[in-house]
Amino acid sequence: MDANERIAYVGEEFVPEAKATVSILDHAVLYGDGVFETVVAWKGRIFKLDAHVRRFLRSCAAVALDCPVTQEHLTELIVETVRRNGLENAYIKWILTRGSNGTPLMDPAGCVPNLIIMARPYIDRSSATGLRVKTVAVRRPPGHVLDAHVKSLNYLNLVMAKVEAKAAGADQALILDVHGRLCEAPGFNIFVSADGVLKTPRHDVLRGITRETTMELATERGLQVQETELELYDAYTADEVFLTSTAGGLVPVVEVDGRTVGDGKPGPVLSALQEDYRNALASARWSTPIG
Template sequence: MSLQIYLDGKLLPKEEAKISVFDHGLLYGDGVFEGIRVYSKKVFLMQEHIDRLYESALAIRLEIPLSKDEMIKAVNETVAANKIEDGYVRLVITRGAGSLGLDIRRTSNPQVIIIADNISLYDPQLYEDGLKIITAATIRNHPAALSSRVKSLNYLNNIMAKIEGTDAGCLEALMLNHKGEVAECTGDNIFIIKDGVVKTPSIDAGILEGITRNAVIKLAEQSGITVEQIPFTRHDIFIADECFLTGSAAEVIPVVELDGRKIGDGKPGPITKELNEKFKKLTRE
């Protein structure tokens, strides 16, 4: 059976799921999205993702044509229609079709697109061995230009940094902010551990406030681990005992090297492993 895509209130075979070439989501990256995991047929942290989606839409003055409850129902129906047990949902809202210009007043019919499919981001062995990453020359967007807390369809900033990473033979790349401080990776939030304390950049660093990031912070605090949301630099990563990334697709994955420098002993550390296990348990509750 063909993958069923939710589009404009209907479930359609993927071959029939089409939008206008005049849609501002295509023409200008004018829209918002969420990436959500499914575990054991249950959409993980659904409410948190839906809340962030509507906050992003509000920030760019995009009116979503469904209520939150209707959106949740649509996501669940799409997951069920595709018989997804463990997979991924991409929820996209576009501005809708308009003219060849920037004026949002000339757009209409925002499109709600829901894709539910399987996903495999990283090789399972990398969760055992850890990632090697580099620092991209491309910095994170200045927060005064476009808030990084808006999960918009315009991901060119991240894509340019991702290209640098893959050109260097790495699957991820670190992005700094306009101050030269650590922000996040191209698709994941970053954490370091030093002397038993977990540290991660605050939202003031120009990062996306990750749903998985917040879940891991909560798990750490519940385990009695101190978590600090503070500014830090590449040097702090170089001298850290451990490092890991979080994201809806990536989950919790260790990082063992940055820019040719081993982090700690060059292997995933005990706190990273502990938080990874706790996160896995959370996804099955």
């Protein structure tokens, strides 16, 4: 489908994506002022849609942005956007901008929020062989600067982290917090497995829905799971390291700062959890039907 055939929701109506517009005075354009969410649909079902919608509304509340539709109506609009694009396997993103008050000034008074919903064929961000990641100079801002729980449109630090990693020849960036602890990768949470224990950072990270799902699936498998403080040492000495995200699923890491992780191949813990995750994606337990 090209932009003339794809359908998006913007300005309170469904329009061809090629005709969708946002004001140049919108605070999203001027200041990165807005919030967003991303979900995936697989085999005609949207995975954990309710959880994503609830997190989206929490992001709205955190930045004092009033969503123009109810939770139920938002859910209906998301499903309808996917349906109108005729997709069973889809990458779905929705954005709420602060909107415009007719001036290029920072004062948000009088801005009218603008809801945008788009759907594309599923974008595969997985890797069969694994990623080589590199720690970068860019740090994740602490919560008292920019709370990681908010999926805001201000992702410049994550973009710059990726730019730095790519320039150094790595596949992905590994971002530390201001204290030098493991944090996340741009758009991904991180897990390390060592001595039978699966660990993930707990400070200054987005509470990812796939992160949450991974912990649930691991617990159901009888694995010990910990949210804790992690240092680079933990990544360097881990049996397995992998990343998680909505669009990417569970993605293996085979090298961290030039150090081979485990035997340099995706490990058994990840392989088991990947299978569980694939089964969960289209399950009635955790997904919303499109049809």
